[in-house]
Amino acid sequence: MKTLTLRxxxxxxxxxxxxxxxxxxxxxxxxxxxxxxxxxxxxxxxTLVKTSRKRKYSRDGVRxxxxxxRQEYGTIxxxxxxxxxxVSVVLTLGPEQERSLWSTNLTVQPLSFFSEIESCRxxxxxxxxxxxxxxxxxxxxxxxxxxxxxxFPKFGRDDATWTRDxxxxxxxxxWLNVFGPKLVESVxxxxxxxxxxxxxxxxxxxxxxxxxxxxxxxxxSDEARVAQARAHVHLRPDLDFDTVxxxxxxxxxxxxxxxxxxxxxxxxxxxxxxxxxxxxxRQRKIAELNAFRPPVPEEWLPVAHPSDVVNPxxxxxxxxxxxxxxxxxLHTKVPSIMDETAESLTDLDFYFWxxxxxERYTRELIDSHTAPALGAYLGDVLVRRLGGTWVLRxxxxxxxxxxxxxxWLPFLRARRYMQSRQALLDYxxxxxxxEAERYRP
Numbered sequence: 001m002k003t004l005t006l007r008x009x010x011x012x013x014x015x016x017x018x019x020x021x022x023x024x025x026x027x028x029x030x031x032x033x034x035x036x037x038x039x040x041x042x043x044x045x046x047t048l049v050k051t052s053r054k055r056k057y058s059r060d061g062v063r064x065x066x067x068x069x070r071q072e073y074g075t076i077x078x079x080x081x082x083x084x085x086x087v088s089v090v091l092t093l094g095p096e097q098e099r100s101l102w103s104t105n106l107t108v109q110p111l112s113f114f115s116e117i118e119s120c121r122x123x124x125x126x127x128x129x130x131x132x133x134x135x136x137x138x139x140x141x142x143x144x145x146x147x148x149x150x151x152f153p154k155f156g157r158d159d160a161t162w163t164r165d166x167x168x169x170x171x172x173x174x175w176l177n178v179f180g181p182k183l184v185e186s187v188x189x190x191x192x193x194x195x196x197x198x199x200x201x202x203x204x205x206x207x208x209x210x211x212x213x214x215x216x217x218x219x220x221s222d223e224a225r226v227a228q229a230r231a232h233v234h235l236r237p238d239l240d241f242d243t244v245x246x247x248x249x250x251x252x253x254x255x256x257x258x259x260x261x262x263x264x265x266x267x268x269x270x271x272x273x274x275x276x277x278x279x280x281x282r283q284r285k286i287a288e289l290n291a292f293r294p295p296v297p298e299e300w301l302p303v304a305h306p307s308d309v310v311n312p313x314x315x316x317x318x319x320x321x322x323x324x325x326x327x328x329x330l331h332t333k334v335p336s337i338m339d340e341t342a343e344s345l346t347d348l349d350f351y352f353w354x355x356x357x358x359e360r361y362t363r364e365l366i367d368s369h370t371a372p373a374l375g376a377y378l379g380d381v382l383v384r385r386l387g388g389t390w391v392l393r394x395x396x397x398x399x400x401x402x403x404x405x406x407x408w409l410p411f412l413r414a415r416r417y418m419q420s421r422q423a424l425l426d427y428x429x430x431x432x433x434x435e436a437e438r439y440r441p
Contacts, residue, residue, distance in 0.1 A: 010279060011109040012216050014127065014141035014176075015153070018134035022100040026066045026075060026093055029100070033091075034062060036129040037079075040122045044087050044108050046079035054080075066093075074101075085113040102134055111143055114216035124176065124199070124211055131178040132203050138167040138183060142174035143219050148280030149251045173232045175216045181206035187235050197231050220252040258286040265434040266294055266425070268346045269353075276354060294426050297435045299409040299416070304400050309392045316390060319399075322376035325369075340381050342437075345429035348374075353424045371418045372396060375411030378429055382408060385433075386440045404439035408432075 022029045037045060048054050051069050055061040057079065065077040074094050081087035086109045094100035114120050123141065131139060140152075154162040155171040169186060170179075184192050184206065192208050193200055199211035212231055213224045229245040262270040270289045277285045309315050327337050334351045336344045352358075358366060379401045382388040388401040388408070397415065400407040410432075417427040 009109070010111040011107040011144040012111050012114050012123070012141060013144040013147055014104070014106040014123075014139070016102075016104040016106070016127075016130060016134075016136060016139040016178075018102045018104075018130075018136035018139070020093075020100055020102045020134050022093065022095070026070065027063050029093070029102075030062060030066065030091070031059070032133045033104075033130065034059060036126055036133070040125045040129070042122050043119065044081065044085050044113065046081045046087050046089055047083065048080045050078035050080050085109060104130070106141075107144060111217050115218070117214050120215050123216070124209070127176055127178060128201070128203065128209055131207055131209060132205060135180065135205050136178055136207065137180040139178035140174040141176035141216070143216070143255075145255055145279040145282075146219060146251055147174070148278050149254060170232070170235050173210075173212060173228055173235070175212055175219050177210045177212075178203075179208045179210065184208050192235065195231050195234050197227070220255055222249070222252070225249055225252060254280070254284060256283060258283045258290070260286055261290045263293055265431045266292070266428055268343075269349045269425070269428055269430045272346075272350050273353070292425065294428065294431050297413070297427075297432050299413040299432070300436075301400065301407045301409070302405075304391045304402055304407040305393060305398060307392045308394050312390075312392050315392045315399075319376040319379065319390075322373040323380050326373035326377050337377075340377070340384050342381070342385065342430070342433050345378070345381060345433050349424060349428045349430050352418075353421060356421050358418050358420050358423065366418050367415075371414045372411065374417070374429075375399075375414035378414060378432065379408075379410035381433065382410065382436055386436055388436075401436075403436050404441045406436070406439045408436050 020029045045057075047057050049057055049061040049065045051065045055064065062077070062079075066075055069075050069077055072095065074092060076090065076092045079087070079089040079091065088105075088107050090103075090105045092101075092103040092105075094102070108114070114123060127139065127141060140147075150172050152172065153167070157165070167183065170183065179187075179192065189208075192210075193202060195210055197210050197212050198214050199209065201209045203209055210231070212228050213219065218224050219228075225245060225248040229241055229248055232244050233239045233241045260271060260274075270292065273289060274282050274286050330337050330348070330351070334344070334347045336347045338344075357370075361370070375396070379388075379390065379399070382401040382403055383390060386403045388403040391400040391402055391407060393399045397409070397411045399411055400409055402408075413427060413429075413432050417423055417429065419427075
Protein backbone atom coordinates (compact mmCIF):
# COMPACT_ATOMS: atom_id res chain seq x y z
CA MET A 1 0.00 0.00 0.00
CA LYS A 2 1.28 3.46 -0.86
CA THR A 3 2.24 5.64 2.12
CA LEU A 4 0.48 8.96 1.83
CA THR A 5 2.73 12.01 1.90
CA LEU A 6 1.86 15.53 2.96
CA ARG A 7 1.32 16.35 -0.69
CA UNK A 8 -1.36 13.63 -0.85
CA UNK A 9 -3.00 14.57 2.44
CA UNK A 10 -3.04 18.33 1.89
CA UNK A 11 -6.05 20.03 0.32
CA UNK A 12 -6.70 23.05 -1.80
CA UNK A 13 -8.80 25.27 0.42
CA UNK A 14 -10.91 28.11 -0.94
CA UNK A 15 -12.58 30.53 1.45
CA UNK A 16 -15.03 32.97 -0.04
CA UNK A 17 -17.14 35.41 2.00
CA UNK A 18 -19.41 37.68 0.02
CA UNK A 19 -22.90 39.17 -0.20
CA UNK A 20 -25.79 38.24 -2.48
CA UNK A 21 -29.33 39.25 -3.22
CA UNK A 22 -31.65 36.77 -1.53
CA UNK A 23 -34.79 38.89 -1.77
CA UNK A 24 -36.13 36.58 -4.51
CA UNK A 25 -35.36 33.46 -2.51
CA UNK A 26 -32.30 31.42 -1.67
CA UNK A 27 -32.69 29.04 -4.58
CA UNK A 28 -32.53 31.79 -7.21
CA UNK A 29 -29.58 33.33 -5.41
CA UNK A 30 -27.69 30.03 -5.45
CA UNK A 31 -28.36 29.08 -9.08
CA UNK A 32 -25.41 31.08 -10.57
CA UNK A 33 -23.12 29.46 -7.99
CA UNK A 34 -24.23 26.00 -9.09
CA UNK A 35 -23.98 26.86 -12.78
CA UNK A 36 -20.33 27.78 -12.31
CA UNK A 37 -19.59 24.50 -10.54
CA UNK A 38 -21.33 22.45 -13.19
CA UNK A 39 -19.47 24.23 -15.98
CA UNK A 40 -15.92 24.34 -14.58
CA UNK A 41 -15.49 21.79 -11.75
CA UNK A 42 -14.14 19.18 -14.13
CA UNK A 43 -13.02 16.11 -12.20
CA UNK A 44 -14.01 17.46 -8.78
CA UNK A 45 -17.72 18.15 -9.10
CA UNK A 46 -19.67 17.33 -5.89
CA THR A 47 -21.90 14.28 -6.25
CA LEU A 48 -24.00 14.56 -3.08
CA VAL A 49 -26.03 17.23 -1.30
CA LYS A 50 -25.73 16.87 2.46
CA THR A 51 -27.88 18.13 5.31
CA SER A 52 -29.31 15.80 7.94
CA ARG A 53 -29.58 13.35 5.06
CA LYS A 54 -27.71 12.78 1.81
CA ARG A 55 -29.16 13.25 -1.67
CA LYS A 56 -27.64 12.72 -5.07
CA TYR A 57 -26.50 16.07 -6.45
CA SER A 58 -29.05 17.91 -8.57
CA ARG A 59 -30.55 21.38 -8.67
CA ASP A 60 -33.70 19.94 -7.16
CA GLY A 61 -31.65 18.25 -4.44
CA VAL A 62 -30.07 21.60 -3.55
CA ARG A 63 -33.52 23.22 -3.47
CA UNK A 64 -34.84 20.56 -1.09
CA UNK A 65 -31.75 20.93 1.11
CA UNK A 66 -32.17 24.71 1.30
CA UNK A 67 -35.81 24.33 2.27
CA UNK A 68 -34.99 21.67 4.83
CA UNK A 69 -32.28 23.75 6.54
CA ARG A 70 -33.82 27.22 6.22
CA GLN A 71 -33.69 29.05 9.55
CA GLU A 72 -34.57 32.56 10.60
CA TYR A 73 -30.93 33.57 10.90
CA GLY A 74 -29.42 31.59 8.05
CA THR A 75 -29.07 28.33 6.16
CA ILE A 76 -26.18 25.85 5.98
CA UNK A 77 -25.89 23.00 3.49
CA UNK A 78 -23.04 20.84 2.23
CA UNK A 79 -22.03 19.60 -1.19
CA UNK A 80 -19.66 16.64 -1.06
CA UNK A 81 -17.78 14.22 -3.25
CA UNK A 82 -16.58 11.09 -1.44
CA UNK A 83 -14.67 9.83 -4.48
CA UNK A 84 -11.09 10.83 -5.27
CA UNK A 85 -10.53 13.75 -5.40
CA UNK A 86 -12.62 14.27 -2.27
CA VAL A 87 -14.57 17.51 -2.17
CA SER A 88 -16.36 19.35 0.60
CA VAL A 89 -18.30 22.57 0.06
CA VAL A 90 -19.92 24.18 3.10
CA LEU A 91 -22.33 26.87 1.99
CA THR A 92 -23.61 29.28 4.65
CA LEU A 93 -26.31 31.75 3.62
CA GLY A 94 -27.73 34.63 5.61
CA PRO A 95 -31.43 35.54 5.99
CA GLU A 96 -33.48 36.16 2.88
CA GLN A 97 -33.10 39.89 2.36
CA GLU A 98 -31.77 42.31 -0.22
CA ARG A 99 -28.15 41.93 0.82
CA SER A 100 -27.42 38.70 2.63
CA LEU A 101 -24.10 37.30 3.76
CA TRP A 102 -22.67 34.43 1.77
CA SER A 103 -19.87 32.18 2.99
CA THR A 104 -18.27 29.32 1.05
CA ASN A 105 -15.61 27.01 2.42
CA LEU A 106 -14.41 24.64 -0.28
CA THR A 107 -11.73 21.95 0.03
CA VAL A 108 -10.47 19.58 -2.64
CA GLN A 109 -8.18 16.73 -1.59
CA PRO A 110 -5.54 15.86 -2.60
CA LEU A 111 -3.77 19.09 -3.41
CA SER A 112 -1.75 17.14 -5.97
CA PHE A 113 -4.89 17.09 -8.14
CA PHE A 114 -3.93 20.67 -8.98
CA SER A 115 -0.45 19.88 -10.27
CA GLU A 116 -1.54 20.33 -13.88
CA ILE A 117 -2.01 23.76 -15.45
CA GLU A 118 -5.36 22.86 -17.00
CA SER A 119 -6.95 21.78 -13.70
CA CYS A 120 -5.71 25.00 -12.11
CA ARG A 121 -7.02 27.06 -15.02
CA UNK A 122 -10.48 25.58 -14.48
CA UNK A 123 -10.32 26.30 -10.77
CA UNK A 124 -9.37 29.91 -11.51
CA UNK A 125 -12.42 30.07 -13.79
CA UNK A 126 -14.60 29.03 -10.84
CA UNK A 127 -13.09 31.70 -8.61
CA UNK A 128 -13.40 34.35 -11.32
CA UNK A 129 -17.06 33.59 -11.97
CA UNK A 130 -18.03 33.46 -8.29
CA UNK A 131 -16.16 36.67 -7.48
CA UNK A 132 -17.86 38.41 -10.42
CA UNK A 133 -21.32 37.21 -9.38
CA UNK A 134 -21.02 37.61 -5.60
CA UNK A 135 -19.10 40.71 -4.42
CA UNK A 136 -16.44 39.80 -1.84
CA UNK A 137 -14.08 41.90 0.22
CA UNK A 138 -11.51 39.10 0.18
CA UNK A 139 -11.21 35.48 -0.94
CA UNK A 140 -8.29 33.09 -1.18
CA UNK A 141 -7.38 29.58 -2.36
CA UNK A 142 -4.23 27.86 -1.19
CA UNK A 143 -2.74 24.81 0.52
CA UNK A 144 -4.77 24.13 3.65
CA UNK A 145 -1.62 23.17 5.56
CA UNK A 146 0.20 26.37 4.64
CA UNK A 147 -2.86 28.46 5.45
CA UNK A 148 -2.78 26.95 8.93
CA UNK A 149 0.87 27.93 9.32
CA UNK A 150 0.03 31.49 8.26
CA UNK A 151 -2.61 31.50 11.03
CA PHE A 152 -5.32 32.38 8.56
CA PRO A 153 -7.69 34.19 8.91
CA LYS A 154 -6.58 36.06 12.04
CA PHE A 155 -2.88 36.09 11.12
CA GLY A 156 -1.88 36.19 14.79
CA ARG A 157 -4.35 38.87 15.85
CA ASP A 158 -6.51 38.41 18.93
CA ASP A 159 -10.24 37.77 18.59
CA ALA A 160 -11.25 41.36 19.32
CA THR A 161 -8.85 42.79 16.75
CA TRP A 162 -9.90 40.25 14.13
CA THR A 163 -13.60 41.00 14.73
CA ARG A 164 -12.97 44.73 14.42
CA ASP A 165 -10.58 44.80 11.47
CA UNK A 166 -11.09 41.52 9.58
CA UNK A 167 -9.29 41.85 6.20
CA UNK A 168 -8.53 45.56 6.49
CA UNK A 169 -5.18 45.14 4.72
CA UNK A 170 -3.16 42.48 2.94
CA UNK A 171 -1.71 40.38 5.72
CA UNK A 172 -0.75 37.48 3.46
CA UNK A 173 -0.78 36.44 -0.17
CA UNK A 174 -1.87 32.98 -1.26
CA TRP A 175 -1.84 31.05 -4.52
CA LEU A 176 -5.15 32.61 -5.61
CA ASN A 177 -6.48 35.89 -4.20
CA VAL A 178 -9.56 38.01 -4.81
CA PHE A 179 -9.39 41.57 -3.50
CA GLY A 180 -12.63 43.53 -3.28
CA PRO A 181 -12.81 47.19 -4.35
CA LYS A 182 -12.19 48.44 -0.81
CA LEU A 183 -8.92 46.51 -0.49
CA VAL A 184 -7.91 47.45 -4.02
CA GLU A 185 -8.37 51.15 -3.31
CA SER A 186 -6.47 50.89 -0.02
CA VAL A 187 -3.46 49.60 -1.94
CA UNK A 188 -4.03 51.70 -5.04
CA UNK A 189 -5.60 50.23 -8.15
CA UNK A 190 -2.60 51.00 -10.33
CA UNK A 191 -0.23 49.34 -7.90
CA UNK A 192 -2.55 46.34 -7.54
CA UNK A 193 -2.81 45.84 -11.30
CA UNK A 194 0.97 46.04 -11.69
CA UNK A 195 1.65 43.24 -9.18
CA UNK A 196 4.32 40.80 -10.46
CA UNK A 197 2.31 37.57 -10.63
CA UNK A 198 1.19 34.80 -12.97
CA UNK A 199 -2.23 36.41 -13.46
CA UNK A 200 -3.62 39.81 -12.50
CA UNK A 201 -7.12 40.52 -13.75
CA UNK A 202 -9.61 43.28 -13.02
CA UNK A 203 -13.17 41.98 -12.63
CA UNK A 204 -16.32 43.82 -13.78
CA UNK A 205 -17.34 44.74 -10.21
CA UNK A 206 -14.00 46.41 -9.46
CA UNK A 207 -12.43 43.45 -7.67
CA UNK A 208 -9.02 42.13 -8.70
CA UNK A 209 -8.16 38.47 -9.19
CA UNK A 210 -4.50 37.66 -8.55
CA UNK A 211 -2.87 34.25 -9.10
CA UNK A 212 0.75 33.97 -8.02
CA UNK A 213 1.87 30.78 -9.73
CA UNK A 214 0.60 28.57 -12.58
CA UNK A 215 -0.08 25.53 -10.39
CA UNK A 216 -1.44 25.37 -6.84
CA UNK A 217 0.42 22.22 -5.79
CA UNK A 218 3.84 23.85 -6.28
CA UNK A 219 3.20 26.61 -3.72
CA UNK A 220 6.12 25.48 -1.49
CA SER A 221 8.82 25.40 -4.18
CA ASP A 222 11.48 28.03 -3.73
CA GLU A 223 10.59 29.67 -7.03
CA ALA A 224 6.95 29.98 -5.95
CA ARG A 225 7.98 31.34 -2.55
CA VAL A 226 10.16 33.99 -4.16
CA ALA A 227 7.26 35.00 -6.38
CA GLN A 228 4.96 35.07 -3.34
CA ALA A 229 7.33 37.30 -1.39
CA ARG A 230 7.94 39.61 -4.34
CA ALA A 231 4.22 40.12 -4.90
CA HIS A 232 3.55 40.64 -1.21
CA VAL A 233 6.14 43.37 -0.73
CA HIS A 234 4.94 45.01 -3.95
CA LEU A 235 1.48 45.36 -2.41
CA ARG A 236 2.90 46.15 1.04
CA PRO A 237 6.01 48.33 0.54
CA ASP A 238 6.31 48.60 4.32
CA LEU A 239 7.38 44.94 4.45
CA ASP A 240 10.97 43.72 4.04
CA PHE A 241 11.47 41.24 1.19
CA ASP A 242 14.14 39.18 2.94
CA THR A 243 12.04 38.88 6.10
CA VAL A 244 8.93 37.82 4.18
CA UNK A 245 10.88 35.29 2.11
CA UNK A 246 12.59 33.84 5.18
CA UNK A 247 9.21 33.28 6.84
CA UNK A 248 7.85 31.59 3.72
CA UNK A 249 10.88 29.34 3.44
CA UNK A 250 10.49 28.38 7.09
CA UNK A 251 6.91 27.38 6.38
CA UNK A 252 8.03 25.30 3.40
CA UNK A 253 10.61 23.56 5.59
CA UNK A 254 7.93 22.82 8.20
CA UNK A 255 5.87 21.05 5.55
CA UNK A 256 8.59 18.73 4.27
CA UNK A 257 7.38 15.17 5.00
CA UNK A 258 9.17 13.49 7.91
CA UNK A 259 9.47 9.71 7.78
CA UNK A 260 8.01 8.18 10.95
CA UNK A 261 10.64 6.26 12.92
CA UNK A 262 9.09 5.67 16.33
CA UNK A 263 10.45 3.75 19.31
CA UNK A 264 9.35 0.16 18.57
CA UNK A 265 7.77 -0.42 21.98
CA UNK A 266 5.38 2.51 21.54
CA UNK A 267 5.18 2.65 17.73
CA UNK A 268 1.63 1.20 17.62
CA UNK A 269 0.49 4.13 19.78
CA UNK A 270 2.64 6.93 18.38
CA UNK A 271 1.65 6.09 14.80
CA UNK A 272 -1.90 7.21 15.63
CA UNK A 273 -1.02 10.56 17.16
CA UNK A 274 0.09 12.70 14.16
CA UNK A 275 -3.38 12.69 12.60
CA UNK A 276 -4.70 14.41 15.73
CA UNK A 277 -2.64 17.52 14.99
CA UNK A 278 -3.39 20.21 12.43
CA UNK A 279 -1.85 19.35 9.07
CA UNK A 280 0.43 22.36 9.15
CA UNK A 281 2.05 21.16 12.39
CA ARG A 282 2.00 17.45 11.66
CA GLN A 283 5.53 17.04 10.32
CA ARG A 284 7.02 18.82 13.33
CA LYS A 285 5.03 16.55 15.61
CA ILE A 286 6.26 13.46 13.77
CA ALA A 287 9.85 14.64 14.28
CA GLU A 288 9.16 15.17 17.99
CA LEU A 289 7.60 11.72 18.31
CA ASN A 290 10.55 10.18 16.44
CA ALA A 291 12.82 11.60 19.15
CA PHE A 292 10.58 10.45 22.00
CA ARG A 293 12.09 7.74 24.21
CA PRO A 294 9.84 6.53 27.02
CA PRO A 295 11.45 5.57 30.34
CA VAL A 296 12.24 1.89 30.70
CA PRO A 297 9.41 0.35 32.79
CA GLU A 298 10.32 0.06 36.47
CA GLU A 299 7.06 -1.43 37.71
CA TRP A 300 8.43 -4.91 38.28
CA LEU A 301 10.26 -6.99 40.88
CA PRO A 302 12.86 -9.74 40.46
CA VAL A 303 11.23 -11.75 43.22
CA ALA A 304 7.56 -11.80 44.17
CA HIS A 305 6.35 -10.66 47.54
CA PRO A 306 4.36 -13.58 48.91
CA SER A 307 0.60 -13.30 48.93
CA ASP A 308 -0.82 -12.01 52.20
CA VAL A 309 -4.56 -12.20 51.46
CA VAL A 310 -6.85 -14.55 53.40
CA ASN A 311 -9.44 -15.03 50.66
CA PRO A 312 -7.76 -14.88 47.20
CA UNK A 313 -10.99 -15.84 45.40
CA UNK A 314 -12.77 -12.82 46.81
CA UNK A 315 -9.87 -10.52 45.90
CA UNK A 316 -9.79 -11.86 42.34
CA UNK A 317 -13.53 -11.39 42.13
CA UNK A 318 -13.16 -7.76 43.20
CA UNK A 319 -10.48 -7.26 40.53
CA UNK A 320 -12.83 -8.83 38.01
CA UNK A 321 -15.56 -6.42 39.04
CA UNK A 322 -13.20 -3.47 38.55
CA UNK A 323 -12.12 -4.72 35.11
CA UNK A 324 -15.70 -5.40 34.02
CA UNK A 325 -16.74 -1.96 35.19
CA UNK A 326 -14.10 -0.39 32.97
CA UNK A 327 -15.28 -2.47 30.03
CA UNK A 328 -18.90 -1.50 30.68
CA UNK A 329 -18.05 2.21 30.70
CA LEU A 330 -15.74 2.24 27.66
CA HIS A 331 -16.90 -0.57 25.37
CA THR A 332 -18.75 1.78 23.01
CA LYS A 333 -15.83 4.23 22.77
CA VAL A 334 -13.10 1.55 22.72
CA PRO A 335 -14.82 -1.56 21.30
CA SER A 336 -11.67 -3.70 21.40
CA ILE A 337 -11.54 -3.40 25.19
CA MET A 338 -13.73 -6.49 25.31
CA ASP A 339 -10.97 -8.55 23.64
CA GLU A 340 -8.30 -8.00 26.33
CA THR A 341 -5.40 -7.98 23.85
CA ALA A 342 -2.26 -5.94 23.27
CA GLU A 343 -4.21 -4.02 20.64
CA SER A 344 -6.88 -3.27 23.26
CA LEU A 345 -4.23 -1.65 25.44
CA THR A 346 -3.05 0.54 22.55
CA ASP A 347 -6.63 1.55 21.83
CA LEU A 348 -7.03 2.55 25.47
CA ASP A 349 -3.77 4.52 25.36
CA PHE A 350 -4.98 6.42 22.33
CA TYR A 351 -8.45 7.04 23.77
CA PHE A 352 -7.16 8.44 27.07
CA TRP A 353 -4.57 10.61 25.27
CA UNK A 354 -7.00 11.96 22.69
CA UNK A 355 -9.50 12.77 25.43
CA UNK A 356 -6.81 14.36 27.67
CA UNK A 357 -8.41 12.17 30.32
CA UNK A 358 -6.10 13.01 33.27
CA GLU A 359 -6.73 16.75 32.73
CA ARG A 360 -10.46 16.54 32.07
CA TYR A 361 -11.54 14.46 35.03
CA THR A 362 -11.15 14.99 38.76
CA ARG A 363 -8.24 13.49 40.61
CA GLU A 364 -10.64 11.88 43.07
CA LEU A 365 -12.42 10.02 40.26
CA ILE A 366 -9.16 8.92 38.64
CA ASP A 367 -7.45 7.76 41.84
CA SER A 368 -10.46 6.00 43.32
CA HIS A 369 -12.01 4.47 40.20
CA THR A 370 -10.19 4.78 36.86
CA ALA A 371 -6.64 3.89 37.90
CA PRO A 372 -7.63 0.83 40.00
CA ALA A 373 -9.91 -0.42 37.21
CA LEU A 374 -7.11 0.01 34.69
CA GLY A 375 -4.68 -1.83 36.93
CA ALA A 376 -7.07 -4.77 37.23
CA TYR A 377 -7.69 -4.79 33.48
CA LEU A 378 -3.97 -4.57 32.67
CA GLY A 379 -3.21 -7.42 35.03
CA ASP A 380 -5.93 -9.55 33.44
CA VAL A 381 -4.41 -8.94 29.99
CA LEU A 382 -1.01 -10.11 31.27
CA VAL A 383 -2.63 -13.22 32.69
CA ARG A 384 -4.73 -13.98 29.63
CA ARG A 385 -2.26 -13.14 26.86
CA LEU A 386 1.14 -13.83 28.45
CA GLY A 387 0.29 -16.76 30.68
CA GLY A 388 0.78 -14.69 33.83
CA THR A 389 -0.30 -15.60 37.35
CA TRP A 390 -1.69 -13.22 39.96
CA VAL A 391 0.23 -12.91 43.23
CA LEU A 392 -2.26 -11.09 45.40
CA ARG A 393 -1.49 -8.62 48.16
CA UNK A 394 -3.74 -6.96 50.73
CA UNK A 395 -2.52 -3.58 49.51
CA UNK A 396 -3.84 -3.38 45.92
CA UNK A 397 -0.89 -1.44 44.50
CA UNK A 398 1.45 -4.24 45.65
CA UNK A 399 -0.45 -6.99 43.80
CA UNK A 400 1.69 -8.63 41.15
CA UNK A 401 1.42 -10.71 38.00
CA UNK A 402 4.18 -13.26 37.49
CA UNK A 403 5.31 -13.57 33.85
CA UNK A 404 8.34 -15.78 33.42
CA UNK A 405 11.16 -14.74 35.76
CA UNK A 406 9.72 -11.34 36.65
CA UNK A 407 6.71 -10.12 38.54
CA TRP A 408 4.89 -7.04 37.28
CA LEU A 409 2.97 -4.35 39.17
CA PRO A 410 -0.03 -3.37 37.00
CA PHE A 411 -1.73 -1.20 39.63
CA LEU A 412 1.41 0.86 40.20
CA ARG A 413 1.80 1.29 36.43
CA ALA A 414 -1.82 2.41 36.10
CA ARG A 415 -1.41 5.00 38.86
CA ARG A 416 1.68 6.52 37.24
CA TYR A 417 0.02 6.34 33.84
CA MET A 418 -2.94 8.44 34.97
CA GLN A 419 -0.93 11.35 36.37
CA SER A 420 -1.03 13.56 33.26
CA ARG A 421 -1.50 13.53 29.52
CA GLN A 422 2.26 13.24 29.02
CA ALA A 423 2.34 10.36 31.52
CA LEU A 424 -0.01 8.46 29.22
CA LEU A 425 2.91 8.32 26.77
CA ASP A 426 5.71 7.96 29.31
CA TYR A 427 3.96 5.07 31.07
CA UNK A 428 1.82 3.67 28.28
CA UNK A 429 0.00 0.38 28.65
CA UNK A 430 1.37 -0.54 25.23
CA UNK A 431 4.99 -0.30 26.33
CA UNK A 432 4.33 -2.09 29.61
CA UNK A 433 2.84 -5.07 27.78
CA UNK A 434 5.72 -5.13 25.26
CA GLU A 435 8.27 -5.17 28.07
CA ALA A 436 6.47 -7.93 29.97
CA GLU A 437 6.10 -9.93 26.76
CA ARG A 438 9.87 -10.25 26.53
CA TYR A 439 9.85 -12.34 29.70
CA ARG A 440 7.08 -14.67 28.65
CA PRO A 441 8.28 -18.27 29.15
